[in-house]
Each structure stands twice: as C-alpha cells, then as structure tokens.
Amino acid sequence: MALSLLCPLLTTFLFMQTLADTSCTTDCFVQSHAAYYPNSQEHGTDVGACGFGSFGATINGGDVSATSNLYRDGVGCGACYQVRCTNSAYCSGNGVTVVITDHGASGNTDFILSQRAFGGMAVNTDAAASLLALGVVDIEYRRVSCSYPNKNLTVKIDESSSNPHYLAFVIWFQQGSRDITAVQLCETQNFVCKLLDRDHGAVWTASAPPSGPLSLRMLFSAEEDGDETWVAPVNNIPQDWKAGQTYDLGVQVDQ
Numbered sequence: 001m002a003l004s005l006l007c008p009l010l011t012t013f014l015f016m017q018t019l020a021d022t023s024c025t026t027d028c029f030v031q032s033h034a035a036y037y038p039n040s041q042e043h044g045t046d047v048g049a050c051g052f053g054s055f056g057a058t059i060n061g062g063d064v065s066a067t068s069n070l071y072r073d074g075v076g077c078g079a080c081y082q083v084r085c086t087n088s089a090y091c092s093g094n095g096v097t098v099v100i101t102d103h104g105a106s107g108n109t110d111f112i113l114s115q116r117a118f119g120g121m122a123v124n125t126d127a128a129a130s131l132l133a134l135g136v137v138d139i140e141y142r143r144v145s146c147s148y149p150n151k152n153l154t155v156k157i158d159e160s161s162s163n164p165h166y167l168a169f170v171i172w173f174q175q176g177s178r179d180i181t182a183v184q185l186c187e188t189q190n191f192v193c194k195l196l197d198r199d200h201g202a203v204w205t206a207s208a209p210p211s212g213p214l215s216l217r218m219l220f221s222a223e224e225d226g227d228e229t230w231v232a233p234v235n236n237i238p239q240d241w242k243a244g245q246t247y248d249l250g251v252q253v254d255q
C-alpha cells in the first residue's frame, strides 16, 4: 500500500525535477503533437469554448487553435503560441503563431489547429498538402507575445447580455504574453467595484451590473514569474451598452 502510493509520487517528483532541469527562459520549445479541425474550412470554429464567437474563428488571419492542457479553465483563452512541426522535409523553421480560441483534445495533442494554421507550418503548398495528409504531426511550441497592430483592448458585449439585467463580455485584442486572471467592474460615480465571475472561457459576467457608465479593471498576470498588474482603461463602457456591440477601451498592453 505504502509503496504503491509512494511510487507514483516519486515518479511525479522525478518528472518535475526533469522539467525543472530543462526549464528554460523564454526561447524554450516544448515537444508535443498537433492535429487540425477535421470539418472546418480554413479558419477556426465560430463556437469555440472561449466564447469569442466568429472573432475566435478569424482573428489572427484564422491562425487559431483549440488546446487541451493549455486551456487552463479558460485562462489560456487568447494566449499566443509559436507552433512548428519538426519533420524537416515539410516544416519551416518558424512555423506559425496561433491564438487559443477553443478547448479540445485529440489523442495526445496539445493543439488542434485551424487547417490554415496547420498548413502554415509547411515550407510551401505541396508540403502543406503532405502535412494535412498526415493528420497528426510532431510539433514543438512555446508561448509568445500576441500582437494586434493599431488595435486597443476592446470589450465585446456578448449576445446573451440584456441591459440593465445581465452583462456578459469578452475582451478582444489582448497583446503580450500575460493572462487576464481577474476583472473588476466599477461604477464611475463612486468607483465602487466588484469582482466578476469568469463564466466560461474568456467570458466575464455580472448579474445586476451597476447602472451608469461602467469602468473595468483588468488584472494581468505573468505565467512565468507570477508578476501581477492591474490595468485601468481610458474609456468607459457607456451606460446604454448593447448586446453585440464592441467598445474600444483606449488602452493596450504589450507585456
């Protein structure tokens, strides 16, 4: 009994030691596998678990991905990864940079890429066809900064929202390589704030939100060193916010 308990623990410990020994700073790639969405067109899916809607299918030119472990209960939504396949006959050195917009697992893969992103790892169109024919390939990946030139952080009010009773939204165009781990919603008269719930994926919700214009506070956390920073946007969400609308927050982050 004791031994059977100890062995998995020991194995876990040794495994973590190995991870620690090979743990690298920023330019370290992790070995894994990738598949692609079987039934999609070129882009990702409109119904990704992150709740980004059609934005989640087409953002980043459609270079998007579902992930299993990296999803982290939705915290991983919007994170960017450089993914490159390792078969030197077909694969380019840089691979592709994808944005996580969905949750999913296929065998022992970390990524289910859009077909566009999957083919984008190849050196040319012939090689892309060969890669697609393989279906699942060896890859290596690392987290990288997202970049959305000329875009500010933007709130997209979810279609499920109904002013003034229920507010649900996602945040678009998050640059850098941090995670949004908490969001506060503040009314702008007395700046009374309340912490929001992450409903699912990247979707933040408030039942009975305060009336009047609303101001957000977003907590950006670094996965590597745990560093945390609250960011307060320049622009408010207007009092007459509507389901389906987007509101430019007037700020951007680059870390």
Ligand SMILES: *[C@@H]1O[C@H](CO)[C@@H](O)[C@H](O)[C@H]1NC(C)=O
Pocket: 150, 151, 152, 234, 248, 249, 250, 251
């Ligand atoms: C981003 O926000 C800044 C500052 O509020 C503003 O001047 C700029 O026009 C915004 N950029 C875009 C692309 O909307």
